[in-house]
Amino acid sequence: GAGVSQSPSNKVTEKGKDVELRCDPISGHTALYWYRQSLGQGLEFLIYFQGNSAPDKSGLPSDRFSAERTGGSVSTLTIQRTQQEDSAVYLCASSLILAGGQNTDTQYFGPGTRLTVL
Amino acid sequence: SQKIEQNSEALNIQEGKTATLTCNYTNYSPAYLQWYRQDPGRGPVFLLLIRENEKEKRKERLKVTFDTTLKQSLFHITASQPADSATYLCALVQDDKIIFGKGTRLHILP
Numbered sequence: 001g002a003g004v005s006q007s008p009s010n011k012v013t014e015k016g017k018d019v020e021l022r023c024d025p026i027s028g029h030t031a032l033y034w035y036r037q038s039l040g041q042g043l044e045f046l047i048y049f050q051g052n053s054a055p056d057k058s059g060l061p062s063d064r065f066s067a068e069r070t071g072g073s074v075s076t077l078t079i080q081r082t083q084q085e086d087s088a089v090y091l092c093a094s095s096l097i098l099a100g101g102q103n104t105d106t107q108y109f110g111p112g113t114r115l116t117v118l
Numbered sequence: 119s120q121k122i123e124q125n126s127e128a129l130n131i132q133e134g135k136t137a138t139l140t141c142n143y144t145n146y147s148p149a150y151l152q153w154y155r156q157d158p159g160r161g162p163v164f165l166l167l168i169r170e171n172e173k174e175k176r177k178e179r180l181k182v183t184f185d186t187t188l189k190q191s192l193f194h195i196t197a198s199q200p201a202d203s204a205t206y207l208c209a210l211v212q213d214d215k216i217i218f219g220k221g222t223r224l225h226i227l228p
Binding site for chain 2: 033112
């Protein structure tokens with residue numbers, strides 16, 4: 001498909017378990033973003049990748065959260081020892097970085113992964 | 119730090135009228151502002167981008183304005199339709215960071 005895809009679409013886990021969320025960006029999009037959206041809240045920025053490197057990790061809420069991106073494409077967001085407050089929709093977005101490094105910043109979002117921690 | 123404020127209350131507009139949504143920011147003017155639409159259970163979809171040196175941008179029935187003096191962007195939907203009902207998010211881009219507002223829910227009443 002041409003859009004951003006995420007898996008799983010829904011994840012229910014028990015408190016204390018680790019979870020891994022996956023994002024497949026649009027082919028050719030160098031920039032990749034992770035956000036968290038809680039019920040009735042805005043998008044909370046988590047982390048930004050440019051290629052495989054993450055110049056901005058400022059949004060990760062704790063050291064239980066980590067993300068990686070390999071091959072400049074697929075990214076995984078891992079939450080260790082999940083807590084109930086981690087319950088939210090996790091959204092991934094990608095954007096095109098043009099030649100010369102100019103990021104258009106128009107973001108294309110995936111459908112999100114709804115995480116529920118019991 | 120920069121904050122974005124959007125009306126948290128839902129906006130109800132009669133079909134055919136113009137809907138106007140407001141986005142205010144608190145600090146320095148961003149390089150540009152974006153507006154997104156989000157339907158329930160889906161990720162946001164990009165609608166329009168306006169740069170700080172542009173006063174107005176149009177796309178079909180959509181119009182966005184950007185007033186750096188008032189630190190405000192207005193988003194207008196003319197000839198509104200029930201299908202326009204959604205949550206609309208404002209986002210600003212500054213120093214390679216993108217900050218989203220919480221969004222305003224818009225209901226177009228038939």
